[in-house]
Amino acid sequence: MQKKVYLCTLICFYMSRTEISTMGEFGLIKRLTKDIKPVQPSTQKAAGDDCAVMNFGKTKNLKSPRVLMTTDMLLEGVHFNLEYVPLKHLGYKAAVVNFSDIYAMNGTPTQITVGLGISKRFSVEEIEELYSGIRLACERYGVDLVGGDTCASMTGLTISITCLGVADEKDIVYRNGAKLNDLICVSGNLGTAYMGLQLLERELMVQRSTNYGNNPSTGETEGTSAFEGKEYLLERQLKPEARRDILEALRKAGVKPTAMMDISDGLSSELMHICSQSNVGCCIYEDKLPIDYQAAALAEEMNLNIVTCALNGGEDYELLFTCSLDDYEKLIPVEDLYIIGHITKPEYGCNLIGRNGEELALKAQGWNAFEN
């Protein structure tokens, strides 16, 4: 059976190669942005001028429209490794993580601008691959690509995306609204994206040692069966989705969260942000943490503690929110949503209750990239 090859340095062998220098910056931008058709009524003028122009008076159904803005930077060698991240997936993810921030305020993403720093080792076709991922994400989430900046980089690939969104004033959910006795909820599952990363890193090591001394350009794909039965982990790492569906379900259920964030740095770190900004404490339960069985199995295999991964893994892009205890009944029918604990008095601190009833203080062990 032919498995999908995720270790994607091979992709380039199937692509034709046009040097970026043959078309220059303006030619490249023209090619990347041609036939982009805005779908948001608020987009008045997209690429092609000094600025994009938006008319947020055109956002129907919003009595007091507010504009949301967020930005994320992805750097090669820090946030992604092109040895195993396909460019299209990378583009998709770079866009989606920004949408996720807008949803985390209970808003709707509407426009993005894309800044790219590209070194000469990339061909026009490869940058088109990257862009096709960004555009696919935009299509799926109904977001317009309205501008950007594309320039040469002397070093690695740099992607900087800024996203605008809209929300009615009364719908916006901040981080600082958690109240005593509120329920703490998360969507999906935790630690899965991190386990996907571990899997890819392990496989990369295997490939490197296999290729050592061989000619790596033969395009052989041995070893990729190591991904069999673990496709979901890869998907969570390589192609995360923003949980628009959860917000829609909450709206339908008539629940408005009191505080909300998306989980990019890990549950512990995000929960501590909500607690410190809301001036409350929290208590979550180890046995309530939603953990995927594939992730748990791989953690076992790799001798990792899956609870630690779930607490500190990061990149899940699931929603973490608090809501009133009165909404408990309304939450039950919402699919893929888990109540993991409750809000306490600030002096109680942020704690995890283990399976045997032991209490552990949460720590923001979120990755400090400046440390190593």
Place this chain on the structure above:
Amino acid sequence: MQKKVYLCTLICFYMSRTEISTMGEFGLIKRLTKDIKPVQPSTQKAAGDDCAVMNFGKTKNLKSPRVLMTTDMLLEGVHFNLEYVPLKHLGYKAAVVNFSDIYAMNGTPTQITVGLGISKRFSVEEIEELYSGIRLACERYGVDLVGGDTCASMTGLTISITCLGVADEKDIVYRNGAKLNDLICVSGNLGTAYMGLQLLERELMVQRSTNYGNNPSTGETEGTSAFEGKEYLLERQLKPEARRDILEALRKAGVKPTAMMDISDGLSSELMHICSQSNVGCCIYEDKLPIDYQAAALAEEMNLNIVTCALNGGEDYELLFTCSLDDYEKLIPVEDLYIIGHITKPEYGCNLIGRNGEELALKAQGWNAFEN
């Protein structure tokens, strides 16, 4: 007489050094953004949540408010050289070039987000220097810093700024509105920033050869007198300003440009953009090009053609616009503004009339960074 030392690798000797790893990403962001007070009525919530929140209904005096958005990425080794660009100046410039894009649509910049990729070789104090430049620019232009993303870089310094602005629908000036017989105007002077860059590059070479074999950490500043009488050139390169004053003067004079851009890639390139998007041709006159005498003198000294520099130098951040011939009388009293030619039929193309009456087709010789 003590001269200001622009070759600024020396700065670090006067600064204390705190490693970024000692405070982590969140600590750093907290330190950089503390006591930022929004001044724009449209800024509802700045840093500290998943997104910034803006209320553009609060922009007084605008009947049909539109939101403008632009983004610029600056990469070390491509857009700046830290051997001679002080970090504070770099921050200032990174912000101002974005404001310039908003002004080029006849809008007012209101908010920015700042994405930074920083390697370990920078200290907290150095990043504060960079940020102090960004914040100074924001203060001067009345713009709020509402968010950002700060992350570790494995390579050089990366700065990505996205700027929002507002304008009334009827005031926005696009690139595509130039009409037959319109006047072509530029503010300030051209090629000066480019000559400033040449001066800095030349001095860097001198310093390098002087320091060769010596201990470069002695902090000696010999050679800096090479900048005497040329301070204006350095200022234009290191600390450009956006021409808000010109737009105010035009408003006062009752002139609305028909098409407008800011000059970042060079007059030729920008003028060809306006002409192609407006489907017109143009004719400009060599003897009308505003050229600073310091720039002309240095070009002479360095054996460069100052007209070529003025046409293709880039980074001037002056305004280039077209306006109706009927506005001619109103333009005369506007200071620091120069009429350099007029719009022609498209079949005429884009041409420069030389001092001896010879006609030359304009070429967009703007820097193609992907070429070398």
